[in-house]
Amino acid sequence: MSYSANAALIEVPVEVLDGAPRWSYGILAANFARVQLLVTWYAGDPDRYLDAIEHGIEDESDVPFLVAMKHRLAMEPSLLADMRRIVDEFATRFGS
Numbered sequence: 001m002s003y004s005a006n007a008a009l010i011e012v013p014v015e016v017l018d019g020a021p022r023w024s025y026g027i028l029a030a031n032f033a034r035v036q037l038l039v040t041w042y043a044g045d046p047d048r049y050l051d052a053i054e055h056g057i058e059d060e061s062d063v064p065f066l067v068a069m070k071h072r073l074a075m076e077p078s079l080l081a082d083m084r085r086i087v088d089e090f091a092t093r094f095g096s
Contacts, residue, residue: 031065032090034062034065034069035083035086035087036087037049037058037062038066038069038083039080039083039084039087040087044073044080044083046066046067046069046070046073047070049062049066050063050066053066
């Protein structure tokens with residue numbers, strides 16, 4: 001396929017809309033990774049995960065998330081089953 005040097009240039013107006021601020025995607029990915037660790041490595045037990053942080057095994061930046069999850073799980077115990085289902089479904093669809 002060849003292009004002519006004299007081909008007419010067509011300008012098309014494009015409007016770009018952001019559905020969400022780009023910084024929020026990083027937080028979403030980080031929280032999904034935390035959920036995956038919580039469910040797969042720590043059997044859904046935030047205290048085990050927090051203990052690993054205390055021993056320098058995991059990152060201290062996960063603490064606020066884990067404290068919030070601990071409170072949510074106490075208020076909504078079925079959340080753990082939902083997190084397991086979501087992680088399993090993701091692994092089934094996108095895992096290797």
